[in-house]
Amino acid sequence: MKTKVLHLLALMTFTLFIIGCDNDETEVIETEQQEQEQEEIVEPEEDTTEDPSEILAQEQQAVLSSLTNNDQKVWKISEAVLTNDSGTFDISNNFNVTDDELIFTNEVFVSSKTDSNGTLEWRPGNFIETEATTIEETMVDYYESPFKSAFDFVGESSSDLESPGFTFTYIDESTITGTVLGEGSSTVAITLTPKMASDYVQVPTEALSFSTAFSYPSNAVSGFSPGMIGSNSSNSIFIVTREGQMTGTEFANPERITRFDNETGELTDKLFFQSDFVSKQLHIIDNKLKVVGGQYINTYDLDLQTDPTSASYDGQIILSRHGSAVIDDEIFIVGGSLGDTQNIGDEIYKWDDLNSSLTIETIMPEARSGARAEIVQNKLYVFGGTEEAFGQNAKNSIYIYDFESRVMSTETMPSALHFTYTGKYENLIIVSGQIKSFTDDADGDGNPDDFLTQNGNDPYIGVYNTLNNEFTELTTNLTSPENETIHSMAVINGKIYILYGQQEEVAEGEFQNWDVLVADLN
Known part of the structure; x- marks a missing residue:
């Protein structure tokens, strides 16, 4: 009888021990889960939004690369319309317009205003009289020397650019539109296109016939x-x-x-x-x-x-x-x-x-x-x-x-x-x-x-x-x-x-x- 009671007591003690251990493990697991849940709640979500300034810089760089062909690119004036107090004149075919060249270079100019900039060399050929009263008066025999200046993007734009006396918009790799300030209140609206090798005057290949x-x-x-x-x-x-x-x-x-x-x-x-x-x-x-x-x-x-x-x-x-x-x-x-x-x-x-x-x-x-x-x-x-x-x-x-x-x-x-x-x-x-x-x-x-x-x-x-x-x-x-x-x-x-x-x-x-x-x- 005494032995049976001892067995029962031992069994009860062991059972209580098992139950106690099980409760301890459950509490530990629940505590760890709670801590993990708390950590997950505290951890912020990752921000995938790009910096607008970086986007603008990338867009400007893409335009700059296209404008200069990553190095240097020559453009010609394909259309030119003069507006002044005397009226509007299409001077696209003037000898002193077709002889112009604009060379955009992917090279920092000393007086640039922004980080995204380059150098513009304008080779004007002959002078244009912008205060003319007739289209004949716009044509002047006056050979001018080339000049260089900076060109920069305007404000937060990736397509509008400026150079002294010249504002322009990059349309695509084949087209630029812009406005040139003339004398007084006169302006010249121009369209630029790339100047190809075939656009240059070619050496005669046939005998000259006088x-x-x-x-x-x-x-x-x-x-x-x-x-x-x-x-x-x-x-x-x-x-x-x-x-x-x-x-x-x-x-x-x-x-x-x-x-x-x-x-x-x-x-x-x-x-x-x-x-x-x-x-x-x-x-x-x-x-x-x-x-x-x-x-x-x-x-x-x-x-x-x-x-x-x-x-x-x-x-x-x-x-x-x-x-x-x-x-x-x-x-x-x-x-x-x-x-x-x-x-x-x-x-x-x-x-x-x-x-x-x-x-x-x-x-x-x-x-x-x-x-x-x-x-x-x-x-x-x-x-x-x-x-x-x-x-x-x-x-x-x-x-x-x-x-x-x-x-x-x-x-x-x-x-x-x-x-x-x-x-x-x-x-x-x-x-x-x-x-x-x-x-x-x-x-x-x-x-x-x-x-x-x-x-x-x-x-x-x-x-x-x-x-x-x-x-x-x-x-x-x-x-x-x-x-x-x-x-x-x-x-x-x-x-x-x-x-x-x-x-x-x-x-x-x-x-x-x-x-x-x-x-x-x-």
Whole structure:
């Protein structure tokens, strides 16, 4: 009995122990669950919303990459509409609109306002008169230098951008629309599209076919140094020379300018009696005709109705067979400087046309005579010529002077030219000239002379592409059985005009008729 009771007590104790242990484990599990539930309740949910500033930065970067092609991208003006107090004018096809280029570069500009920015280089070509009263007045022969500025996004936009004087909207990779601030209250609404390789003027691949444009009566061409220029704004050709047989009652041989109007076919003459050398170069700055002579620079209106204003070099230089080129209000004079020793100079001078002042810009590797020049964008190109006045050893050099770096480099032409004449056609420079030949047996008796005599003067035309620095010689229908050659040249409206022929004997008081020939360049 005692044993049975003990068994019962032991069993009850064990059972209570088991129950107690089970209760303890249950309490522990419940406590852990409660703690886990509390932790789950306290833990915040993950925020998946993107930062608006990061989204904007990404969008702006995408536009910047497209605008610049991740590096650099060239755009052209495909549409341009001028609005001013006189009305609205569609100037999309103006020569001074189609020559513009806008280059967007993915490169930080020093004066940028935001982190998302780049550099805009605007190559304006010729100036646009935005306060014009007619569409004709908008067209100005006035070649301007490129300029750079920053472009930035406007505020919190990823499509609206601005640059000084220019606000624009990025539409897509092929279209930009914008507004350019002009003079006064005038504006120009423009549409930009990418400029492709095919949009650039191409080097002619077929022979140039020349025909007669007009006749130029003069006894001051061969042996002189006439200048020639074309005006896009007036659609005219100008020729200048020193015409000795038009002296009349005046003492000085007059400076004679002749204008040929391409629309009417009329020739207009203007005489200005001033004692100067025969060498003349012609340019147009802000629709004003500039005659760069041996001692003076004379400025005429394009209609040639009044006498010019005249400015002298004040004895700093005297020029003969010089070259020259213009950009903005500056005229760069190449070689031809006689100096105190009558030796041809190697200087390139800069004439500030606003202040009538002359300074030396740079020095060429060699002296040059008869070497003519052009400026395209920010570089000056000088072609051929000789080291001496009327020298016999022609040069095939192309001197290239960079206005930004102030560095002079040298390229070569396939042929050496004694005299060169140049004309600009957007990215191309047309180069014509004379290749002279000489003999030491002029009488043909088989006995060498002690001197050389010129016995040939062949015409030459080539083209230099400033985009790739390649020079191409062109074939033409020009013939030279009697030493006919080129004496001056002009380029306008995609056409080349040359003053062509050879010296002939004419009766006293009469003038020889020279041919001005024209050929299409494309």
